Amino acid sequence: MPNSATLKTYQQARLARDPRFDGTFFVAVKTTGIYCRPICPAPAPKEQNVSYYPSSVQAQEAGFRPCLRCRPETAPLSAAWLGNQAVLRKAVTRIQAGALNQTSLQDFSESMGISDRYLRKLFQQYLGVSPIIYANHLRLMFAKQLLHQTQLPINDIAFIAGFNSVRRFNDSFKATMKLSPSNLRKKLHNQQSLQESQAIQLKLHYRPPYDWSLMQDFLQQRELSAIETVTDHSYSRTFSLDGANGFLTAEFDSSNSSFKVTIELSDMSKLLEVTHHIRRVMDLNSDLEVIEKTLGQDSNLQPLLKSGLRLPATWNTFEAGVKAILGQQVSVKAAYTHTASVIEQLGSDYNKQYKLFPTAQQIVDGELSFLKMPNSRKQTLHNFAQWYLDTNGEDLSSILDIKGIGPWTYEYIKLRSGFDSDAFPEKDLGVIKAMEKHNLTNTGQWQPWRSYATLQLWHSL
DNA sequence: ACGACAGACTT
DNA sequence: AAGTACATGAAG
Secondary structure, three states: OOOHHHHHHHHHHHHHOOHHHEOOEEEEEOOOOEEEOOOOOOOOOOHHHEEEEOOHHHHHHOOOEEOOOOOHHHOOOOHHHHOOOHHHHHHHHHHHOOOOOOOOHHHHHHHHOOOHHHHHHHHHHHHOOOHHHHHHHHHHHHHHHHHHHOOOOHHHHHHHOOOOOHHHHHHHHHHHHOOOHHHHHHHOOOOOOOOOOOOEEEEEEOOOOOOHHHHHHHHHHOOOOOOEEEOOOEEEEEEEEOOEEEEEEEEEEHHHOEEEEEEEEOOHHHHHHHHHHHHHHOOOOOOHHHHHHHHHOOOOOHHHOOOOOOOOOOOOHHHHHHHHHHOOOOOHHHHHHHHHHHHHHHOOEOOOOOEOOOOHHHHHHOOHHHOOOOHHHHHHHHHHHHHHHHHOOOOHHHHHHOOOOOHHHHHHHHHHHOOOOOOOOOOOHHHHHHHHHOOOOOHHHHOOOHHHHHHHHHHOO
16 A cells, blocks of 8 residues: 555545556546546546555456546556566566467466566565466456457457457456456447558557657657658658568657557567557656656756657667667768668568568678678677577677677667666767766766666757 | 465366 | 357366
8 A cells, every 4th residue: 555645646646637647556446446547537536435556457456447438458557567676577578578378377487587486476576466467467458458449350359469268358358347348349439430451550658748859859860761750740660570570650649648559560469569569669658757856866967858858769679789780980870871771781671662670680691791881890790680699689788798899889779779777878979978068977876767868968969 | 395276278 | 041250158
């Protein structure tokens, strides 16, 4: 249960329907058995009938069902939900990507290098639910979102959401939602007219503030027209994931604190994982309120902070690595030229207009003579791609053993891949310049948000 | 670390 | 009348 200070914040937040708290806690109403997001448009229930839960799973586990108006399943994920423990964080991320959908808890734990008993214990201790319950909750929430926002057949939704039998899906769904999948769908008043394409459209919410113009600016400066397009209000790109290819468009919609995301995807079973990638690429999960508060405590940094500045991430670590290596020692402009030619020469076609970012295999096999850069750097690129093939990108710190990859590249990859909020390329030219210009010295106090501090520094120039 | 049990899961 | 889509009981 929240302490009294937190409780007070929660009370104020829900009465004000403050979107900055969306996803950080949930409001359960004892009299109706329903739980809501803090922003729910329904009349605010009396305080005496309300209890608070830090996550939707916990409200669910306490016997409440999700509200049909505010759609708790669309709330942004809370950072607290990743936990502090490194193992737990990794486990949660992998479960979000569907790691438990076809794998037993035993096998999964083994692949994490711990026992299933210990994993259960970690979950219970830090998150208050078991891994199975959590995985199931994710599946259900995603299924619910698909029922609401797409025209997909219910059977398909069961499998896309990660269930392995329709029977199980129906049962599990009804038990938590108190409504069968088709009944839920029938109940919808806002059933959109049939979409002509099979592309999926979803709304992905963030927690304000989100300064799209800063994000847009960053993306536009680095836009690679062969794989992506940046417009005033949207970002589109091709991607691939475990052999599936796709194309996404994310349109900024500040009135809903969300992005309208359109997804083309060759293998729909990857849809959930794709949405998590998009959340990371567009930095939809972070809690800027908290981050900006920490960074603002540095009185020298405080005046130059831009509120709502997000961390634009690459599709995956491999892409971040290629961009980092091609960006060594050169300007953003020159790095663009190198990356564009690598995509042009080695990437596969996605359609008539776009290509896919080259795979590690394509770079390993590729003849890199077209690149106008020192041979040693080409070799580094080759070795990096080989490392990625060998290790699948796990344990990033081992890339420091590759010749030509030093601390700058390592930190830059961490920063741009969007998995780490505390990357800090201290030898970066932009960072050094900004630190001198604004007389900044004590970087330690920016932890654990130095990735965001770096972005603020770059932007201050 | 162990065993009993509940309930998660598939057909 | 046959086919499609979904829900659910029973059993292991």
